Amino acid sequence: MNTKRIIACWLVAIIVSIGFGSPQSSQAQNAQAQPAQITIDGLAVKLPFQPGAEWRVTAGWEAANHQQAWNYYAVDVVPVNQACLGRPILAMAHGFIESNNGHELQIDHRVNNYRSLYSHLDTVSPGLAVGTEVFQGQQIGTCGGYPNFAPHLHFQIFQGARMASSGVIPIPIDGITDANRLRSGQRGLYSTNQSQPQLPTANYRPLRLFWHGERGDNFTTASTQAEISAAANAYTSIRTEGFVFSHAGSGRVPLQQYWHSGRGDNILVATNAGINDARNAGYSFVRTEGYIYATQQQHTVPLKLFWSDTRQDNFTTSTAEGEQSALAAGYSFVRIEGYVFVARPLQLYWHSDRGDNFPTATSEGIASAHISAYGFIRTEGYVFADHLPDTVPLKLFWSDARQDNYITATAEGEQSALMAGYGFVRIEGYVLPTNGADLRPLELFYHDGRGDNFTTGTVAGATDAINHNYQLIRHEGYIYGTLPAGY
CATH class of the missing domain: 2.70.70.10 (Glucose Permease (Domain IIA))
Structure with missing residues (x-):
């Protein structure tokens, strides 16, 4: 996909919850009645x-x-x-x-x-x-x-x-x-501010890999404090390696971050062997990043630890890309520290100047959104990163003529795309074709006047579409609003 297509690959003219109404002066005039x-x-x-x-x-x-x-x-x-x-x-x-x-x-x-x-x-x-x-x-x-x-x-x-x-x-x-x-x-x-709100709490955290090109250093974390620190020190987010639990539970072990000030190196471990190696080598405990499975579970992948004698550096990854990078750079596999579950957040991005949004679940899509100054709006739900049993691919299509894209997981959607001159771009992830517990429909809406489509997995997105006269076409598949029960 060339740069022009990457930058232009956005849904056109859907008005999401960014409040594109006219100024509501009547509400301002009535403010004293409702202070x-x-x-x-x-x-x-x-x-x-x-x-x-x-x-x-x-x-x-x-x-x-x-x-x-x-x-x-x-x-x-x-x-x-x-x-x-x-x-x-x-x-x-x-x-x-x-x-x-x-x-x-x-x-x-x-x-x-x-x-x-x-x-x-x-x-x-x-x-x-x-x-x-x-x-x-x-x-x-x-x-x-x-x-x-x-x-x-x-x-x-x-x-x-x-x-x-x-x-x-x-x-x-x-x-x-x-x-x-x-x-x-x-x-x-x-102030008439009310008491502290009850904020939503997630049961899981993304395990993200950061990289600093000048230092030649990587850093993997699941804590927001560490992410802030990484961004402040010019580290760049590379990808999500998987998801870890926020709390302890049956079959879970803590994923622990250790640091060696002399080497300027950190290590993520969850096994007794890893903890002993870290302590024996003079690493100090920093924090618990979250909790992962000690043994293989459905929809989980191994979190692998690699080490380089040359660099005196280690690297933890659960993705094929990470493993390939480690081996190509001369790192050697040490052990499996545990198992993380694989899911990708389907993220909605918005560009206010273009009046345009873009849903994506891949690192390529997220990178394109950031490069083109799109701002993150919300997570629409979660799709699987791998082709697991009973899942179907969620495919991204693009039309040069319409300067428009859309995602579909149905045969009808793919047929419509090809007949209208859309070309296949990539698989964004995998979804379930039938409904079930804890699932939410991935809904396709269309606006005939604008010639525009919009796919959403949230109530907020569906409400926006209906309020702006988009018509529901079909359910493209089913995704998790939160991650599956038991994860």
């Missing part, structure tokens, strides 16, 4: 403070230092009669982490291009890697003065890129409809 919640252009917003917290504006939207470039219309705030340092800072609205440098967070709310910025944080809450979903009222950090300011929260709402034309504070927010209440010296801003 606990208000919606701006389809985005529900609240102040980023704990319930009942009174804050004071030290530098408002009109301040001289908030009238230029990236911080246009920002506000600086501190709590009243309390130290700011260490006070919880909350997400003002649902969204996804767009940037995180350890002291500043930017959230993409994916509604009419709105973003929010939280600066000078003392700490950022763990697990907030780029792309992580956050919920309104969720604690995302603590107030601070990084790098050398008096502790305060620098808060900004804007649209698109940060520039003088994009700042949108003051806007009605959290029941505050008078812009003067966000001027310097004002106080009494009681």
